[in-house]
Amino acid sequence: MNIVSILLHTGGKWVHENRNVKINNGDIVYYWVYMIVNGLGRQVTDQRWTASGGSSGSSQPVQPVVQQPQTGSSTSGKDEVWNGRTLKLVVEDTFDEQLNTEMYGACTNSAVYGCLREGNNGYLNPILSSKLRSRKGIQYGKVEIVAKMPRGDWIWPALWMLPNYGDRNSGGIYGGWPRSGEIDIMESRGNRNYGNLGVEYMGSTLHWGTQYVNKYSLTTANKKVKSKTLADGYHRYTLYWDQNGMDFYLDDDHVAKFATPNQGFFRWGNLPGNNIWAHANNAPFDQEFYLIMNVAVGGTNGFFPDNVENAGYSKPWSNQDTNAPEKFWRAKNLWQPTWQGDDAAMQVDSVRMWQLQ
Numbered sequence: 001m002n003i004v005s006i007l008l009h010t011g012g013k014w015v016h017e018n019r020n021v022k023i024n025n026g027d028i029v030y031y032w033v034y035m036i037v038n039g040l041g042r043q044v045t046d047q048r049w050t051a052s053g054g055s056s057g058s059s060q061p062v063q064p065v066v067q068q069p070q071t072g073s074s075t076s077g078k079d080e081v082w083n084g085r086t087l088k089l090v091v092e093d094t095f096d097e098q099l100n101t102e103m104y105g106a107c108t109n110s111a112v113y114g115c116l117r118e119g120n121n122g123y124l125n126p127i128l129s130s131k132l133r134s135r136k137g138i139q140y141g142k143v144e145i146v147a148k149m150p151r152g153d154w155i156w157p158a159l160w161m162l163p164n165y166g167d168r169n170s171g172g173i174y175g176g177w178p179r180s181g182e183i184d185i186m187e188s189r190g191n192r193n194y195g196n197l198g199v200e201y202m203g204s205t206l207h208w209g210t211q212y213v214n215k216y217s218l219t220t221a222n223k224k225v226k227s228k229t230l231a232d233g234y235h236r237y238t239l240y241w242d243q244n245g246m247d248f249y250l251d252d253d254h255v256a257k258f259a260t261p262n263q264g265f266f267r268w269g270n271l272p273g274n275n276i277w278a279h280a281n282n283a284p285f286d287q288e289f290y291l292i293m294n295v296a297v298g299g300t301n302g303f304f305p306d307n308v309e310n311a312g313y314s315k316p317w318s319n320q321d322t323n324a325p326e327k328f329w330r331a332k333n334l335w336q337p338t339w340q341g342d343d344a345a346m347q348v349d350s351v352r353m354w355q356l357q
Contacts, residue, residue, distance in 0.1 A: 023051045135290075137290035147349060152343070158184065191310060235251055244260050300320075
């Protein structure tokens with residue numbers, strides 16, 4: 001292995017040349033690149049370059065092209081046609097520009113004690129994580145995210161959508177959650193070995209119901225990645241959505257199809273009370289939704305079930321504990337070694353959203 005630091009550029013390019021290495025036609029050079037620009041790092045892994053064009057045994061300068069990570073047949077940033085209808089590209093970000101770090105420490109959403117917590121009644125939440133929300137939303141169309149999921153015990157990454165309504169904190173036009181719906185394109189767990197729920201699995205789910213009844217169990221499906229795990233490379237997560245339902249994909253593999261019920265979601269779910277979605281069979285999924293990408297940790301809502309065997313040690317808390325954050329933090333010697341730098345982060349290559357015309 002040859003590790004080199006390149007501190008100066010030549011002619012606008014960053015070049016490393018080693019004429020002591022002999023490369024023959026057909027030889028494959030495997031490489032990775034780690035870049036630091038204005039204090040911000042970016043890593044590109046699992047790259048390869050095949051030698052060609054030179055004389056056998058010659059000392060050729062290796063000039064591989066560093067490409068953005070891609071998977072399968074990821075689409076370009078153009079309008080598309082789906083089922084004979086036009087999809088207009090309305091959101092695209094390939095994160096090529098420098099990130100804005102001035103927001104660190106600023107309050108962007110004070111709802112649900114988002115910017116102020118007090119430790120009078122026990123531990124403060126011991127982990128600081130992050131969330132990105134799109135400014136725009138779509139009502140029917142396509143969403144595509146190319147990303148690498150985090151690896152580390154009890155890490156919970158999610159790519160999901162909520163109603164783009166009002167100040168975005170009141171739920172949606174049909175009322176508070178889950179009455180106005182939630183679209184989970186991808187949720188996963190960073191654990192290396194957690195039953196059949198570890199980092200090699202992901203799930204897609206629709207949440208819908210009344211104030212006290214959530215019928216998500218009728219619209220949820222899981223998928224295991226074909227090769228290694230969701231943290232070992234970039235994968236493409238895709239949603240197709242129209243009035244007839246939704247289709248979810250992991251790369252080119254179909255995860256789930258949730259068709260609009262002929263009798264509507266309210267009657268299909270046998271929900272109690274008055275039908276708040278009587279005007280449309282596909283309600284609450286007949287409104288505009290925006291995209292959220294976030295990383296959470298732990299929780300007691302059941303996403304990390306109790307009594308599931310975890311590699312090396314048992315889950316440090318139960319979903320009935322009132323002091324779950326404290327138990328989690330006291331067990332940091334067990335889970336913290338599984339969090340290894342950027343490997344424990346969600347790394348996003350591109351986000352695209354198309355509006356169905």
